Amino acid sequence: MALINDTTLRDGEQAPYVAFNTAEKLRIATLLDACGADELEIGIAAMGTKERDDIKELLGLGLKARMMTWNRMKMDDLEASLSCGIKAVDLSIPISDILIDVKFGGSKGKVLSELERVVTAASREGLFVCIGGEDSSRGELSFIRDVMELGRECGAERFRYCDTIGVMTPTQTYHTVKSLCDYNILPIEMHTHNDFGLANANALSGIDAGAISMNTTVIGLGERAGNASFEQILMALKHLYGEERAIDPVLLRNLVYAVANAANIHLATNAPIVGERIFAHESGIHADGMMKDSHAYEPYEAEEVGLKSSFPIGKHSGSATIRYHLARIGISADNSILGELLPKIREIVTSRKRVLEIGELKSLYQDAICL
Numbered sequence: 001m002a003l004i005n006d007t008t009l010r011d012g013e014q015a016p017y018v019a020f021n022t023a024e025k026l027r028i029a030t031l032l033d034a035c036g037a038d039e040l041e042i043g044i045a046a047m048g049t050k051e052r053d054d055i056k057e058l059l060g061l062g063l064k065a066r067m068m069t070w071n072r073m074k075m076d077d078l079e080a081s082l083s084c085g086i087k088a089v090d091l092s093i094p095i096s097d098i099l100i101d102v103k104f105g106g107s108k109g110k111v112l113s114e115l116e117r118v119v120t121a122a123s124r125e126g127l128f129v130c131i132g133g134e135d136s137s138r139g140e141l142s143f144i145r146d147v148m149e150l151g152r153e154c155g156a157e158r159f160r161y162c163d164t165i166g167v168m169t170p171t172q173t174y175h176t177v178k179s180l181c182d183y184n185i186l187p188i189e190m191h192t193h194n195d196f197g198l199a200n201a202n203a204l205s206g207i208d209a210g211a212i213s214m215n216t217t218v219i220g221l222g223e224r225a226g227n228a229s230f231e232q233i234l235m236a237l238k239h240l241y242g243e244e245r246a247i248d249p250v251l252l253r254n255l256v257y258a259v260a261n262a263a264n265i266h267l268a269t270n271a272p273i274v275g276e277r278i279f280a281h282e283s284g285i286h287a288d289g290m291m292k293d294s295h296a297y298e299p300y301e302a303e304e305v306g307l308k309s310s311f312p313i314g315k316h317s318g319s320a321t322i323r324y325h326l327a328r329i330g331i332s333a334d335n336s337i338l339g340e341l342l343p344k345i346r347e348i349v350t351s352r353k354r355v356l357e358i359g360e361l362k363s364l365y366q367d368a369i370c371l
Contacts, residue, residue, distance in 0.1 A: 001243050003213035005189060006032050006230050007041035008259060009058070010070045012217035015226065015263065022054050024262040026061065028218070031255035033063040036234060036245050040065045041090065041215070045080035046072070055084040068130070073111075073118050082125060090160060091118055092132035095139030095147065108143060115147065116154055123155025130158040130189060137163040141179060148185040158213070159186040163202055166195030166225065170205040181210030189213035194225040203228040204236060218259040219267065219274070231256060231273045231305075239300050249306035279309045282355075284318020287311045291320055313356035315349045318342070325361055337368045 008028060013020050020028070029040055042058045043051050059067055068088035071077035081089050093115055094100045104110045115131070122129045131151045136144060148159050161177060168176070173192075180188055190206035190213065192199040203214040216233050220226035231252060237243040256274045260267050269277040279302040281287045289296035290309060302309050311321050319338045322345070326333045341364055349355055356364075 002207050002211075002237060002241070003038040003189075004036065004230065004233060004237075005039040005041060005068075005213050005215050006037040006217065007070070007191075007215050007227070008032065008217040008221060008230065010041040010043055011215070011223065011227055012221035012259070012263075013043075014223050015221050016223075018221065018263045020262050022057060024258070025054055025058060027258050028255070028262065029058050029061060029063065029067075031251060031258060032218070032230070033061075033065045034251050035230075035248065035255050037065050037216075037230065039088075039213075040067050041070055042067050043069055044071070044077075045069050045084050045086070046074075046077040052080065052084050055081075055086065059085055066128070068128070070132070073114050075118055075121065078118055078122055082127075086127070088128035088130070089122055090130045090132045091115075091122065091156075092134050092160075093147070094135060095133045095144060095162075096135035096137075097140075098138065099135045108146075112146065112150055115150060119151055119154040119156050128158075129156040130160050131156045131186075132160040132162060132191070134162050135164040136161045137168045137176075138165075141176070144180065145183055145185065148180070148183065152186055156186060158189050160189040160191050160215070161206065161211070162191040163193055163199075164191075166193035166199065166202075168192070168198070168202050170198065170201045173202040173205040174209045177206045177209035177211050187212045189215065190228075191215040192228050193223065194220055194227060197225070199226065199228040200232050200236070203233060204240075207241075218255055219263075219265065219271070221259060221263055221265070229272070235273050235300070235305070247304060249304055253306040273305055276307070279307050280312050281309065282312050282314040282321075283316045284321060287324075288318060288320040291324060313345060313349075313358075313361055315346045317345065322361065325358055326365060329358060329362060331362070331365065333365070334369075337365065340368055341365065 009025055043055045045052050066088055069081040069086050070090045071081055073091045073093040094103050119129055188211040190203045190211050192202040216230040217227040218230045220229040238245045269275050281290050286297045322338050323333045
């Protein structure tokens, strides 16, 4: 079963204009744990005393999910995390030439030397160590192999393949990650960004290729266009990959809205999994099909994510929808009148950009009878 390593409290909070207070962090972590996150990345200890205090409080929750901190590959960062009592760390180091040039003056030797020093120290402290390969997708496979081999020798237990600026396609991801998995050096974790809308697809392509873990954030919150989405990945693993994952619709919606509210972000009504309108069927063909079989045009039950199917009366509604709503208020519709109503409904909805309410439909029908 694939691991979900959620980084809402680290990479999610790094989204511009976002800052979580302590109470919000505690609630988000608790809900993530309850909703099935396997691991949580809970902050950056090197940021300062307040961040370290928050990390300690999060550790004090005693959640089932393993908690880890994000760190630069620096002794100061590691020591800050150790002071919190953390038992697992991601130690991030640049992989691409452009970032090695920016951060290490272009010297791969310095990168490997720092990796050896810090990973060895972390391992001696008994920590679970994941090496975060920043900008792996623009790096050379040969260098990633060098990093993984040295990391394993020093005690690292996982390598995080980071598509830091979201430039991979699912096909590229599959072939690259399969090559890394075939080396059989370290287990691979996927960290994907959504700059081209491919974060979820790339994360799952990595799993298809043999990776064991994915980073997610709730509602895809994160740098620029964000990360792979926790709720979307969770549902994909259950329904598309057949994993046994218990999903509580109330807790999941509570989690999504806790993050959206804390981030001051409005959720799109058509957002996958959580959008308020994703189970609304206006098209006449779709509505008619759904009325005959609830699985006709829905990939899973709406109730699984705390929603309900609905049939708004709009421009594309057909006679089945009108008859359905009239029947619900005790009116057995006359087919000839329905034929007259549909053009009127379309004209009203188009002109005012808003669907009909049931009361309005009833009035229109009664007026048509009187004519």
